[in-house]
Structure formats: C-alpha cells, structure tokens
Amino acid sequence: MHSAFYQLARFMAALGGLILTALMLMTSLSVLLRALGFGPVPGDFELVEAGIAFAIFAFLPWCQMNAGHATVDLFVPLFPRVVNRWILAFWEVVFAAVLVLIAARLYEGMLGKMNNGETTFLLQFPVWWSYAASVCGAVVAAVVSVYVALRRVMGALGGQDTLPAGGGAGH
Amino acid sequence: QEVTLKFHQFLPQQAPIPSLVLDVWAKKVEAESGGRIKIEQYPAMQLGGKPTDLMDQVVDGIADIVWTLPGYTPGRFPQSEVFELPFVAGDAEATSRAYWELAEKYMIDGEFKDIKVLGLWTHGPGLIHSKTPITSVADLAGVKLRAPTRVTNMMATSLGATAVGMPVPAVPEALSKGVIDATIIPWEVTGSIRLSELLGNHTEFPGAPLYTAAFVMAMNKDVYAGLPDDLKAIIDANSGLEFSAMAGRVSQEADGPARQLAVDAGNTIVELTPEQIEEWKVAAQPTIDTWLTEITEKGIDGAALLEEARAAIAKHSATN
Amino acid sequence: MSNIDIGLWSFPVLLLMIFLRAPIGLAMLVCGLGGLVLVTGGPNIVLAKLKSESYSIFSSYSLSIIPMFLLMGQFATLGGMSQALFKAAESWLGHRKGGVAMAAVGACAGFGAICGSSLATAATMGQVALPELRRAGYSGGLSTATLAAGGTLGILIPPSVVLVVYAILAEQNIAKLFLAAFIPGILAALGYIAVVAIYARLYPETVGSRPRQPYAERFRALFRVWPVLVVFLVVVGGIYLGWFTPTEGASVGALGTGLIAFLNGGLTRKTLVNSFLSTASNTAMIFIIVFGAAVYNSFLAITQVPQEISNFVVGQGYSPWTVLILIIIFYLILGCVMDSLSMILLTIPIFFPVIVQLDFGMSPEHLAIWFGILVLIVVEVGLITPPVGMNLFVINAMDRETPLSATYHAVSFFVASDLLRVALLVAFPSITLFLLP
Ligand code: NA
Ligand code: NA
Numbered sequence: 001m002h003s004a005f006y007q008l009a010r011f012m013a014a015l016g017g018l019i020l021t022a023l024m025l026m027t028s029l030s031v032l033l034r035a036l037g038f039g040p041v042p043g044d045f046e047l048v049e050a051g052i053a054f055a056i057f058a059f060l061p062w063c064q065m066n067a068g069h070a071t072v073d074l075f076v077p078l079f080p081r082v083v084n085r086w087i088l089a090f091w092e093v094v095f096a097a098v099l100v101l102i103a104a105r106l107y108e109g110m111l112g113k114m115n116n117g118e119t120t121f122l123l124q125f126p127v128w129w130s131y132a133a134s135v136c137g138a139v140v141a142a143v144v145s146v147y148v149a150l151r152r153v154m155g156a157l158g159g160q161d162t163l164p165a166g167g168g169a170g171h
Numbered sequence: 172q173e174v175t176l177k178f179h180q181f182l183p184q185q186a187p188i189p190s191l192v193l194d195v196w197a198k199k200v201e202a203e204s205g206g207r208i209k210i211e212q213y214p215a216m217q218l219g220g221k222p223t224d225l226m227d228q229v230v231d232g233i234a235d236i237v238w239t240l241p242g243y244t245p246g247r248f249p250q251s252e253v254f255e256l257p258f259v260a261g262d263a264e265a266t267s268r269a270y271w272e273l274a275e276k277y278m279i280d281g282e283f284k285d286i287k288v289l290g291l292w293t294h295g296p297g298l299i300h301s302k303t304p305i306t307s308v309a310d311l312a313g314v315k316l317r318a319p320t321r322v323t324n325m326m327a328t329s330l331g332a333t334a335v336g337m338p339v340p341a342v343p344e345a346l347s348k349g350v351i352d353a354t355i356i357p358w359e360v361t362g363s364i365r366l367s368e369l370l371g372n373h374t375e376f377p378g379a380p381l382y383t384a385a386f387v388m389a390m391n392k393d394v395y396a397g398l399p400d401d402l403k404a405i406i407d408a409n410s411g412l413e414f415s416a417m418a419g420r421v422s423q424e425a426d427g428p429a430r431q432l433a434v435d436a437g438n439t440i441v442e443l444t445p446e447q448i449e450e451w452k453v454a455a456q457p458t459i460d461t462w463l464t465e466i467t468e469k470g471i472d473g474a475a476l477l478e479e480a481r482a483a484i485a486k487h488s489a490t491n
Numbered sequence: 492m493s494n495i496d497i498g499l500w501s502f503p504v505l506l507l508m509i510f511l512r513a514p515i516g517l518a519m520l521v522c523g524l525g526g527l528v529l530v531t532g533g534p535n536i537v538l539a540k541l542k543s544e545s546y547s548i549f550s551s552y553s554l555s556i557i558p559m560f561l562l563m564g565q566f567a568t569l570g571g572m573s574q575a576l577f578k579a580a581e582s583w584l585g586h587r588k589g590g591v592a593m594a595a596v597g598a599c600a601g602f603g604a605i606c607g608s609s610l611a612t613a614a615t616m617g618q619v620a621l622p623e624l625r626r627a628g629y630s631g632g633l634s635t636a637t638l639a640a641g642g643t644l645g646i647l648i649p650p651s652v653v654l655v656v657y658a659i660l661a662e663q664n665i666a667k668l669f670l671a672a673f674i675p676g677i678l679a680a681l682g683y684i685a686v687v688a689i690y691a692r693l694y695p696e697t698v699g700s701r702p703r704q705p706y707a708e709r710f711r712a713l714f715r716v717w718p719v720l721v722v723f724l725v726v727v728g729g730i731y732l733g734w735f736t737p738t739e740g741a742s743v744g745a746l747g748t749g750l751i752a753f754l755n756g757g758l759t760r761k762t763l764v765n766s767f768l769s770t771a772s773n774t775a776m777i778f779i780i781v782f783g784a785a786v787y788n789s790f791l792a793i794t795q796v797p798q799e800i801s802n803f804v805v806g807q808g809y810s811p812w813t814v815l816i817l818i819i820i821f822y823l824i825l826g827c828v829m830d831s832l833s834m835i836l837l838t839i840p841i842f843f844p845v846i847v848q849l850d851f852g853m854s855p856e857h858l859a860i861w862f863g864i865l866v867l868i869v870v871e872v873g874l875i876t877p878p879v880g881m882n883l884f885v886i887n888a889m890d891r892e893t894p895l896s897a898t899y900h901a902v903s904f905f906v907a908s909d910l911l912r913v914a915l916l917v918a919f920p921s922i923t924l925f926l927l928p
Contacts, residue, residue, distance in 0.1 A: 010768065017767025020558055024749075027742035031735045034350065039315055039333035045552055046336075048738065053550035055558065056778050062768060063775030069514035070776055070830045074879050076512065084512075091513050098520060102545050109542030112227065119246040121321050122336045126246075134546050177793070219540070219789035221547045231539030344664070348733025 005147045009061035012140050016058030023051045043123035050120075050130035057137025061144035064095070067163065082159065089152035096142070096149040103138035110135050173207045174398060176390075179234035181222035184214040187359050187425040192418045193238055193388070196290075196409060203405045210236070222338075229391050230285045238388045241282075242320035248282045249466050251385045253473070253480045254293055255322040256462060257329075257455035258376075258448075260383035261484040267292035267419025269483035270385065271412045277476070286389040289410040294357040295423035296380030297323075301353035302346075304372045306441055308454040317342060317354040323382050326458045327355075330451070343369055355382065358426035358433075367433035374441045379448050381455075386418070494530045498794025501526050505787075515833045516776070519783030526790040540786075548782050552738060553659055557652050558774040559741035560607030563726075563748050564615070564645075565766035567605050570752035572719050573619045576601040579712040581623070585701035589691030591627045592637045592698065593684045595620040599641030600680040601716065603648035604723040605748065607655070607741075608773065609831070609874055613642020613882045617889050628699020631893025633690060636875075636901030639882040640683050640909075643871045646831070648676035649727050650744075652777070653831055653870065655737065657863045660839040663856070666731040670926050671860045675868065675916055682908040690904055697901075718751045777832060784836030791840070801844045811849035815862075818842055819869050819913065826873020830881060834870045842866075857924050864923045865916060872909045875902050 027048060030041040041047070063069060067088075076084055110131035118127045151163050178197060182189050189212075197210040216222065218234055225239035226247070241248035242255065251270075253259065260266045270291045279288055299305055301314065308330055316332035318324045319339070327334035335351050339360060345351045346369045353370070361367060395406065433440060443451070459477070466473035492500075501522050508518040527537045548554070567573070580597035584590040599616045606612050617638045624634040646653050649669035658665040691698045704712075726744035730737050752758040791797055804814060825834055846862050847855060874882040877899050887898050916923055 013771035014764050014767050016771055017562075017764075020562060020767075020770070021749075023555070024559060024562065024742040024745045027739050028746045031739050031743055034315075035734070037313075039313075040335065043336075048555050049550040049552055052552075052555040052558065053546055056549040056774060057545075059558075059771035059775040060779075062771045063779070066772055068772040068776050069516060069779060070833065070881075071512050071514050072509050072828050072830075072879055073512060074828050075510055087512050091517065094521065095514065095517050098517065098524075102541060105538060105541035106545055109546065112542060116244070117246040118244045119321075121245055122324055122334065124245065124321065130550065131546060134549065138545070213792065217789070217792045219544060219547075219785055219792075221551075224543050224547055227539075227543055231536070231542070233536050233540050344733065350733070350736075 002151075005144055006065060008140060009065040009144050012058040012137065013062035016055040016137070019051050019055045019058070023048050023055075043120065046120045046123055046125075050133070053130060054133040054137055057134045057141060060099070060137065060141035064099075064141060064145045064148050065163075067092075067148075069095075082156070085152075085156040085159075085161065089149070089156040092145070092149040092152040096145040099138070099145045100142045103135065103142040106131065106138050107135050174402065175209045175211060176235040176394070177211050177213060177218065178236040178238075179213045179216070179218045179225060179228060180238040181216050181225065182214060184212065186363060188238070188386075188418075188422060189214055191421050191425065196388075196414070200405060200409050203409070204402060208402060208405070226286075226389075229389050232391045232393065234391070235394045236289070236388065236390045238386065240320070241385050241387050242322070245321040248278075248385075248387075249469055250278050250282055250471065250476060251291075251387075252322050252462065252466075253476050254385050255320060255382060256459050256477070257326045257382055258379050258452050259477070259480060259484070260293055260296070260380045261488045262380075263293050263295045263383070263419035263423035264416050265419075265484050265487035266383060267415045268412060268487040269480060271415040272483055273476070273480060283387075283389070285392065286387075287392050287395040288387060288389050289406070290386075290388040290415045290418055292386050292415045292419040292422065293383040294386070294419075295359060295383075295426040296376065297355055297357055297382040297384070298376060299353055299355055299374040299381065300361065300366055300370055301372045301374065302370045303352070304439060304441060305353070305374045306443065306447060308450055311353075314353050315351045317345065317351045319355070320384055322458065322462065323355060323384070325461060326382060326455055329456075329458045330454050339364065342366070346370060357383075357422070358429040359422060360429075362425075362429035362432060367429075367436045367438055371436075371438045372441065373433055373438060374443065376448055376451070377442050378445065379452075381451070386422075388418075492529075494794040495796060495799060497526060497529050498791055498796035501787075501790070501794075509829070514779065515830060516779035516781075516783035519780070519787040519833075519837070523783065523786035523788075523790040527786070527793070530790065530793050540789075544786065545782060548785050549778060553655075554778075554781065556655055556665075556738045556741045557607070557777055558770060559738060559745050560650055560652055560655075561611065561770045561773050562766065563722075563741060563745040564606035564608055564611045565770055566745060566748035566752045566758070567602070567719075567722070568615045569757035569762050569766060570718070570748055570755050571757055572605065572716070572748070572751070573598070573602055573615045575712075575715045576719060577616070577619050577623065579709075579716045581701070582704040582709045582712040585627075586703035587688075588695075588700075589633075589687040589698045591620075591624055591701055592629060592633060592687045592691075595624060595634075595637050596641045596644075596680055596683045596687065599638070599644045600648055600676070601719055603644040603646070603676070605650075605719055605726070605744065606645050607650040607652040609643050609646040609653075609871060610881055610885060611773070612645025613639060614885050616641060617886045621886070621889055625890070627701055630694075630697035630897070630901075631890050632897030632901040633687075633694075633697045635883070635886045635890055635893055635898040636905060637683070637687060639875050639880070639886045639898065639902055640686075640905035642882045642886070643874050644676065644680055644683075646871050647672065647679045647868065649673060650730075650741070651867070653835055653867055654863065656781070656832060656835055657839060657866065660835070661843050661859050661863060663859050663863060665737045666733070667856075667927060668860055668863055669727055670731055671864050671923050672867065674922055674925060675864055675912070678912055678915075678922070679868075679909070682912055683905060686904045686908045690901065718747075722747045722751075780833050780836060784833070787837070788840045797841045797844060800841055801848065804845050805848050811851050814845065814849060815851075815865075815917065818846070819865065819917070822866065822869040823872060823876075823910075826870055827876045828879045829873065831870040831873055834873065835866065839866070851920070853920060853924070857920070857927065860927065861916075861920045861923050865913065868909065868913055868916070872906060872913075875909075876906055877902075 113128035576598040580594035730740040
C-alpha cells in the first residue's frame, strides 16, 4: 500500500525531471540556433511555460511524501512528542485539503479554457492542453497528500511515526 | 460611499494610458457619483495573476473592472482581430469609433457576452522600429522581429521576418543583446522604454498604418447589474462610443512626444510613400487570407466583417 | 473590522501558524485565502482566483530559472566538481594554520559560482569536506560552522535563487544584480577565511595540520577545476552580456554541468533519478512558498496595508539611514527563526516601496540593486543564526559527534564577520555598485 503511493510520487518526480531536462535541451538548442543566425526554436517561451508548470505540479507529490516543506521548528523541543505528532498531522490534513482544493479548481479552470478556445500566441495550441497536463500533476499531489495526511493521523493515534518527519529549506 | 470597484490592469500607473485615460475615467465617475462610487486602482497586476489572466478576472469578479487586450487571449475574440489585420486601421480615433460601432452590432452580445464592455479602442498607427533601415519588404528578410499579438506574429511571418513573441518590458534588453533586431510597437510605448536610444531607424506607413492592437475596458456583468439605476446611468454616460473615441485619440496624441524623442536623437524616420506601401500590402495579404479562412471555420462571415470594418473606418476618418 | 484591520491582524495569525510548525508556504496560502474570503465578502472570488492562480505562477518563464539552477547544482555534484574544488583549494591552503577550513570556504565559494542554492552548497560541500576536516584533526564545532557559513556563499555569490526572486519582486535586472553581488560575495569568502585564521589563533587546539604540497601538485589540482570556471563564466557572463536570458543561461549551465558529469562517468540512470528527486523536492518546496506568498500579497494589496505602512514610515520623517538600519535589524531578528526565501517574499512587497521613496543620493536603479544585495546578505545570515538556521541543522546532522552548541559557538564568529560586512556595505554603497555601468 505504502509502496504504491511512494512509487507514484517518485515516478511523477522523475517524470517532471525528464520534462525539465527536455526544456533545458530545447532552450539550449534555441540559444544555439539563435547564435547561428537561424532564430530561436519557434514558441520556445511558450513551451517552457507549459512544461515548467507541469514539472512543478509533478514535483509536489514527492515533496509531500518526504515532508520536504520549509518549517520553523523553534518550539518543537518544547512540546512532548505526542503533541508534535498531532501538530504534524494537523498541518498535513490542512495541506491535503488545500491541495485537493487547488486540483479541483485547476480542473475547473481547464474546463473554462476548453470552452473559450483560448490558444497561445505563437504556436497557437489550446491553452487547456497545458492546463490538462498540470491537472494530472495536481491530482496526484492531492491524492498523495491525502494519503500522507491519513498516515500522519494514524501515526498520531497509534503513537508512532511511520513516515519521515523531514522539514528543510533547500535553497 | 456605496460601491467600491477594484480596477485592475497591467501597466504602471504613470504610463500614458493608465494616467491619461483610465485614471481620468475613474476620477470622473467618482466625481459624478458624488462619492458614492469609489474606484480603487490596482496597476501593474497588483491583484495577482498574469496580464493574460485579466479577462478571466473580470468575468469571475476577481476584479470589478479591467483594462486589457482582447489579443492577450488568442482565440477568444476572433471578431476584434479584424481591426488588427495589416493595413486595416486608420488613425486611432476613427478606428476606435468603428470598433465600437461594429462591436455594438456583432460583438457585445457575441464574443463579449460575458463582460460589460465599457470601452473599445486601438492605439495610434503601428510602425516598425529597427536597427537597420527598412523601406522595402525585402529589407525585412530574416530580421528577428518582435510582435505583440497573434495576428501581428502572423503578419511578421508573411512579411518574411522571423517572428519573436515577447512582452514589451523584455524588448529593450532583447534589442541591446541582439535577441531581436526590430520590433513593432506604437510610438507612445517607445518613450517609457527609451527605444529611440537603442535603435536608429523607424519605418512609418503614413495614411495606411501597418497594424494596430485592440484594447478593451470592461466591467464584471453582475457587479454592473447590481448597481442602483442612477449609478448605472453614470457608468453608461462615461462609457461607449465617445469614451472609446476619446481613449483612441489620447493614445494617438501620446505618440507625438515619443516620436519627437527619436527625432531629437537624430534617428532616421522613413516615411513610406503610397507607392512603396503597395508592395507591403501585397506581402501582408496572406495574413488576411489566413484570418479569413480561420474565422469562416468558426461560422463567421469574415469577408463581410472586414468590408464593414474598412467602410466604418473610412467613414469616421472622413468626418474627423 | 475594516480591511486594514484584517490585513494587520493577518501578521500575528501568520506568525502563530508558522511557530506552530505550519509549513511556511502553506501558512501564507491559508492566511491569504482566508483573508481574501473576509475582505471580498465570501468564498466566490477566492474560488474563481484558484482556477488559474496556481497555473499562472507555476508557468512563470522568469521563475523557471529556479529549477534549472537546482538541476545545474545537482549535475555539478555528480560531475565531481565539489571534490575537485576542495582538492584544489586544499593543495594551496591546507598546510596553513586552519588551512583545511580555509580550503573548505574557498571550495564553497567556487561551488557557489555554479550553484544557485545555499543549502545545496552546504550539503554538497559538507559531504566532501566534513570528513576531510575531521580526519585532519579539526574540531567538530569549527568544521560544521565553517561549512554552514561557507554554504551561504552558494547564495551570496551569483548565480543566486534568492536574488532571482528579489529581481522579480522589485522588477530589477537580474544580470545587474548578479554583477553587483559579485564583490560582496568575494568579500564574504575572504571574511570567512579571516575568521578561520583568527579562530585558529584563539583556539589552536581546534585545528589540525596537513603537509605542504609541491607547486606541481597544486597547479595540477587547480587545473582540474577549469570546468567550474568555464560554466561560471558562460552562465553569469553570458547572462550579463546578453547572449541569453537568465533562464536560457541556467539551461545552458545545466546542460554544461550535465555533460561534464556524463563525461566523468558520474551520470548514470540511478544518479540521474536521484538528482531529479532532489531537484523535485527543493523546487516544490520553493514554489509552494512562492505561491503562498503571491496569494498572501494579493490579499495584502486589497487591504491597502503595504501602502499604509509605506505612507506611515515616510510620513514619520525619519532619516533614510535610520529606516534602512531598522529594516536591516528587523531582517536579522526575523532571520533567527525564519527562512530566507520566505522573508524576501513576505517583506519585499512591503519594504521596497518604502525604500524607493527615500533619498540616499543615488539613482533609483542603483538604490534598488544596493538594497537588494544588503537584503540578500542579511537574510542569508539567518541561515546560520541560532536558534533556527537551516545550514546549521543540515551540517550538524552530518556529524553526530558534535553537539549543536559547539556549532553555535564557532558560527558566532562567522556571524560577526557577516555583520561587519553588512556595516561596510551600508557605509560604502560603491563597493556594491562598483562593477555596474
Ligand atoms: Na551561487
Ligand atoms: Na536563523
């Protein structure tokens, strides 16, 4: 059960990494073509925008799975373990609720873009395509965060940590 | 006051259109309402989102009023594009009057049905700014030309240039770094980005502007509907044909001082003759043909719309 | 309750949530969404906003530089550049008193030139240099503190993720900010090396020694770090000279370091996936903060609180220098408990409008750049100030024998050098603006 969600989050992160790498290659190619006087890859900016949005949504589940978000742990040592477990579980539940809301609203946004026929400037592909890709990432993020929240609540109830407690600001 | 309206747009408050059109409109409405309407202005996307989100923001009520370009959301306002086609626009006031007239007839209940349109206008005659002098279409071959909208990007390609799409604020850097060699932009915008210091040639199309871009100022439909009748009347009195015409005229008037900067800088301003412009019209024709095909596929009689737009612009140009 | 009251009340609520260990981005998001519901009179506008807001921010071209820089740092590690840098620095400095720690600082500076992230620099160089320092007989406190402080060079020396975010918030040219950060970044590295030298004299028992290397060996080691120099020059130089946009520069840099890693045999399927996972975690963390801050700031804009604060401060008639110094002290205090990116995102929309209205006798652009560099440094000090300093935690966690208190003691010397540098840069803006046209 855990392994399925873990692998799902890992798969999405790796997929996002592949897309990021593809954008890196495309952008570098665009720089090269421009330097050689051929002009950039058509619509390179648009492709970066669509691709990077998907990549970031695809990165979210892995961050949820590993509790990778930045927190201030100033008062952690002051509270007993059980309180800290409940605090952790509480915020994971809130996070899950917010991510579910984001995914649902993004889906609504995608439907809107489908109905109004909006396209990009240069390549003129429908904007809802990019939204649809991002919705996939957002839905996985929502699903994984709900799973993580449930695990944290169970952990608090059962009195033990079953997932990494994480926390860290990586920049 | 009774009503507070959030007015959201993408330019800094001191830019020509925000200061000379939008702010003037807001102050006038506030004054005429005796303070019962308060308009909070949020320039430079302060309420969040990207400029391309403004249209959805006013539809959804995130902002009560927005000023944006129909062209920021390509595909949603196909009929408005008729005024952006190459060599369709006249001077801005005449084109803006024609835009409002046609919009009342075809677009207000059509492509603009989700918003309460307050004003529709276009900027002054569009022209080319370039590093190397451009007089004939051949001069544009392979030139990396920045264009602002879907239609103008199509046009750049028709004219043999390499179209590069980017927002206005990115233009100075892109120019100085050789990412682009030329840009189309109205004179009015060149002042704030000091364009005349970055390149030395400007190609004007007197009497037959190369292109223009369409603007829309709009209000959330429900918010408008919820106003008491006397306040509605104040909004109405300040909107529509005359407001649009004024906005177009002011936009074009802002061209003059910016053009003078280029003159003062000793730049070359090429004014093409009607004979020279003929070649450009022929070269740009594929853009019009493509647009006609596309709009026909959407079930709109594009040819008739184009004809009517041209006739209306001619009519208003004659009476100006 | 008026909108301004709601806006002002949101600050203590936000801080309370953060101190109760809410993820910082989530806390801003919840406060922003909740505040918007209150000031717009219901959930409808918030729900409408959420249809596009997440996509709009995640699809930002200018922010796409962040994952690119993170990927570049990952590849640089896989390419063995961190090792090569440390070996080169050690061969030149290792025999001096405290020389291995000085070498660690130098290597951090070198890695910072190709990595946009402070924590990544600390973590990467920590893995390479910490075992070496301990083996050479350096105390745990000095070793961990040196690397924690050295890690901040990842952000102080361009390229820098925090500077990218400042550039976007303050609408400034990224290339010029990178250029302006260069001299202060070098000063930071020199200051840390001086700290090591002083510390080694004050506490001689905390440092070990290494044999002097022959010059042939030194130059051989130095020669191995040429890829770092090439990547740095191409990326930062290319962005400045305008060969490409910052995002394009980061892409080219990631491609370059990726190729080096591939040629060195460091890039396998397994390490590639791991670098993706690490990039994923850090990118997601950063963008949740960016998203939360964007929503929170659009809520604050509606409440008019930033304008009111700005009007209030300007109306007090304090001297510009007083205001600047108060802001810096505020950052230093906040930095004790908060992380650097969150601080920038949260406060720049409030402080920047105040600063640009003050007269420091320089052009608006120079003012914005100078202020940006000062803010960059003071928020980075937060990474090594107790009680909450991310770099301290990361490095200390790598060395289980060293108590956090020992790290705190040694790091206080590095913090002192940071404060001295801030004072210097405040007093002499030309140090920062020297390289600018
Ligand atoms: Na760096
Ligand atoms: Na701290």
